[in-house]
Structure formats: structure tokens, C-alpha cells
Amino acid sequence: MTGPTMKALVCVGPPNLVELREVRPPFAEQGDAIVRVEAVSVNRGELHRLMSSSHFGWQPGWDFAGVVVRAPGGTVPAGSRVCGLVVEGSWAEQLTVPTGQIARIPDNVSTEAAAALPVAGLTALRVLRLRGDLAGQSVLVHGAAGGVGRFAVQLARRAGAHVSAVVGSPERARGVQQLGAHEVVHGLQGLRRRYDLILESVGGSILCQSIDLLAPGGLMVCFGSSSQAETTLSIADFYSKQAIIRGFYLLYDIVREAPAADLEYLLKLSADGELVTDVAAVADWTDAASILSRLRARQIAGKAVLRTCPPSPRAPVGTDE
Ligand SMILES: NC(=O)c1ccc[n+]([C@@H]2O[C@H](COP(=O)([O-])OP(=O)(O)OC[C@H]3O[C@@H](n4cnc5c(N)ncnc54)[C@H](OP(=O)(O)O)[C@@H]3O)[C@@H](O)[C@H]2O)c1
Known part of the structure; x- marks a missing residue:
């Protein structure tokens, strides 16, 4: 050259x-x-x-x-x-x-x-912003131990939300609570709440199961597919809640x-x-x-x-x- x-x-x-x-x-x-x-x-x-x-x-x-x-x-x-x-x-x-x-x-x-x-950081900030004022709202963060997830937990808590963090394994829970999560779970079974905002970036069955966790009128923002798994979902699971599923792409x-x-x-x-x-x-x-x-x-x-x-x-x- x-x-x-x-x-x-x-x-x-x-x-x-x-x-x-x-x-x-x-x-x-x-x-x-x-x-x-x-x-x-x-x-x-x-x-x-x-x-x-x-x-x-x-x-x-x-x-x-x-x-x-x-x-x-x-x-x-x-x-x-x-x-x-x-x-x-x-x-x-x-x-x-x-x-x-x-x-x-x-x-x-x-x-x-x-x-x-x-x-x-920008992905976490801008995805959270899609729901508007988060004070008093419930937010579920998937992949909470990852790059986007750690920022999202902190920014959602700072905005006054109740934050539930989902991590991939019990070991990955370490440090996530200190970032501001009210609860840190491995798997979705233990979650009792319904969420105003779900940050979904894992895909596959997690995406489907998350629809169940949306509150009426809730918003799920899909911005990744870390699992790279295909997702089959039933439209009936979310239209009855008047929920919204939308995408986000930072670039x-x-x-x-x-x-x-x-x-x-x-x-x-x-x-x-x-x-x-x-x-x-x-x-x-x-x-x-x-x-x-x-x-x-x-x-x-x-x-x-x-x-x-x-x-x-x-x-x-x-x-x-
Ligand atoms: N649309 C956009 O503009 C945009 C911008 C940034 C990121 N993204 C997407 O958002 C996601 C998170 O990005 P990141 O950079 O924060 O990634 P990361 O640091 O690798 O975090 C990914 C998180 O997802 C969890 N996860 C659960 N199931 C997984 C699986 N089957 N394979 C891999 N990870 C799995 C991981 O859990 P463990 O901790 O247990 O491994 C990890 O905490 C990615 O899918 C990325 O492509 C999209």
C-alpha cells in the first residue's frame, strides 16, 4: 500500500x-x-x-x-x-x-x-426515555448484568422507577443490586409484578414470556437478540392489554x-x-x-x-x- x-x-x-x-x-x-x-x-x-x-x-x-x-x-x-x-x-x-x-x-x-x-449508555438512556416520566413506574430490565443492562438499572432507578433486574445466572447477580435494582432475579418465575416498561434484548422464549409480564398499556422495547433465538408469539397475548411492542436501534x-x-x-x-x-x-x-x-x-x-x-x-x- x-x-x-x-x-x-x-x-x-x-x-x-x-x-x-x-x-x-x-x-x-x-x-x-x-x-x-x-x-x-x-x-x-x-x-x-x-x-x-x-x-x-x-x-x-x-x-x-x-x-x-x-x-x-x-x-x-x-x-x-x-x-x-x-x-x-x-x-x-x-x-x-x-x-x-x-x-x-x-x-x-x-x-x-x-x-x-x-x-x-445511550441505548439505555434513550430506550428508558421512550416511556416518558418513569417516576413511580415499574421497569423490568433483561440482561441486567450486561453492558446496556447495568446502565439501564442505574438510570431507571435514578428516574424514580421500581426496577426489577433479570440476570442470566445467580453468579451474575453480584453487584447488580448495588446499582439500584429493587430485586434481582434469575429466571422470570419469581416475578409477581406487571411492568409498565420492559427492556427486552435477549429474544427467544424470554421475549414471549415477557409479554405476560406487561401491565395493561405497558411498553416493551425490543432492541437486541442476545440469544439469537427465534421468537414465536401470540398476538392475542398483548393486544388484549393494549400493550405496545416497539423496536429501537441506536445507530x-x-x-x-x-x-x-x-x-x-x-x-x-x-x-x-x-x-x-x-x-x-x-x-x-x-x-x-x-x-x-x-x-x-x-x-x-x-x-x-x-x-x-x-x-x-x-x-x-x-x-x-
Ligand atoms: N438496538 C440497539 O441500538 C442496541 C444497542 C446496544 C445493544 N443492543 C443489543 O442489546 C443487547 C445487550 O447488549 P450488550 O452490549 O449490553 O451485551 P452484553 O454486555 O453481552 O449483555 C448481554 C446480557 O444478556 C444476557 N443474556 C441472556 N441470555 C443470553 C444469551 N442466550 N446469550 C447471550 N447473552 C444472554 C447476558 O447474561 P449473562 O450476564 O448471564 O451472560 C448479558 O447480561 C445485545 O443483544 C445487543 O445486540 C442493541
Whole structure:
């Protein structure tokens, strides 16, 4: 390859799914910032996309945290620590991103925590928002020990909801109650309530059983299929309750409304100690294949982060610098 190059993780198919390769640096469109990436996170949706891809050579990656190299009109000063999301290709040394998709990272938030926040945090926030004011409402969170789930539990509790959290195994209950869940269950049998809002991302029989758990007029938001199982449901189970089932897809939703302000809000909560990001695994990006394999085997309880380079120095907490 002639001309300038940079390193990026590229889809190569099974068994490793990704490989570090030399690629062309991205071209900045008008309104784009250029960011030197320091850390990225790995989402289950990316794993599914890599596993199901029949063409290779494309560059995966949504979340990132890094340092601004250049931003249009000085909107964000060069050298600022930022995090954000792109539709493709964040698992790279450098990326270009519309400034509406980044936010500055407060000094006391680590680069790893910031990299883990955008996709999972924004999904949790925006899915919860679909129900409006949650004060006094009952919310059921499936996959509560996962990336989106942990943020959803905290944000729902913060909004004044009664929160029931469903985890995949008794061991995965650890820490979820401390995030604010009123109850943490493994399996749906023990649940007595009916829910105003259900966050459904597992699919298969869980989705069907969850319809039973909807309150009259309740809303179930389907935004994932972690089990990748097919779902057969009886329409009669939910129309009689005048319930609503709707979908959510963040990468479309950020076109409807740019995410910078929501990202700033989540980062402020993090900086104030009101939102915990459980980074369960941090690895160098040369170990991406192993992290993907652990995620697939459900061995990561929280967010997984890949470092693309050593962290840049940042001001100690409590200084103005
Ligand atoms: N539509 C969107 O815009 C959007 C955005 C973000 C995420 N998503 C989707 O939302 C889901 C959660 O994403 P995430 O990044 O938070 O994933 P994650 O960290 O891997 O969490 C997934 C959770 O689902 C639970 N789960 C239950 N049954 C499972 C099964 N059969 N296989 C795998 N996991 C199972 C896991 O339980 P254990 O803890 O017991 O393993 C885990 O807590 C994924 O399906 C993802 O694709 C969608």
C-alpha cells in the first residue's frame, strides 16, 4: 500500500473474526473532527455482526475514546479528551466523526470508562426515555448484568422507577443490586409484578414470556437478540392489554437526534459518581480475538475495552489543569 497508512482492526471471519492490519486513514468530511483513538469498547452487537458477516475487509467499531487532533472551527480544541461513537471503523488508530457525536471527557473519568459508555449508555438512556416520566413506574430490565443492562438499572432507578433486574445466572447477580435494582432475579418465575416498561434484548422464549409480564398499556422495547433465538408469539397475548411492542436501534436514532448532549449528560453523571461504568475486561487491541471469544462465551460481566495505545497523561482529579 503506498501513501499514508494507519493500523485498524479489520473483519477477517472465523475463528479470530478480526486482525490488525494497515489501512488508509479516514477522510474528514466537512464538520468532522479527527480523533486519535486510545481505547474502544466491544459490544455484543459488534460480535454478532462480525460472526454473521460473509464479506471481509471492513472495519468494525462503534465506541471510542481518544484525543482530538483537529476539529472544525475550533469547536473542540485540539488535545481535548473526547469519547463518542461512529457507525463503523472506531477500532482504529485514528477516525473522523461528526462533532455532534462526541463529548469531552471530564478529568476524573478514565479513558477506559469513557470508551465503554457511548453505545451502551445511550441505548439505555434513550430506550428508558421512550416511556416518558418513569417516576413511580415499574421497569423490568433483561440482561441486567450486561453492558446496556447495568446502565439501564442505574438510570431507571435514578428516574424514580421500581426496577426489577433479570440476570442470566445467580453468579451474575453480584453487584447488580448495588446499582439500584429493587430485586434481582434469575429466571422470570419469581416475578409477581406487571411492568409498565420492559427492556427486552435477549429474544427467544424470554421475549414471549415477557409479554405476560406487561401491565395493561405497558411498553416493551425490543432492541437486541442476545440469544439469537427465534421468537414465536401470540398476538392475542398483548393486544388484549393494549400493550405496545416497539423496536429501537441506536445507530438510526443518532441520525434523528445527535447524541452529543446525551453523552455529555452521561459523562457528567459519571464524573459526579452517580453513574458507574463496570469495565470488566481491559486488553490491548492485539488481544481483540480473545476478548471477542470471551464475550461470546458470556465470560465478561460488564463492558470490555480494548486499548489501542498507552493512555495519554491527564490532569490529576481536583486540579483545574
Ligand atoms: N438496538 C440497539 O441500538 C442496541 C444497542 C446496544 C445493544 N443492543 C443489543 O442489546 C443487547 C445487550 O447488549 P450488550 O452490549 O449490553 O451485551 P452484553 O454486555 O453481552 O449483555 C448481554 C446480557 O444478556 C444476557 N443474556 C441472556 N441470555 C443470553 C444469551 N442466550 N446469550 C447471550 N447473552 C444472554 C447476558 O447474561 P449473562 O450476564 O448471564 O451472560 C448479558 O447480561 C445485545 O443483544 C445487543 O445486540 C442493541
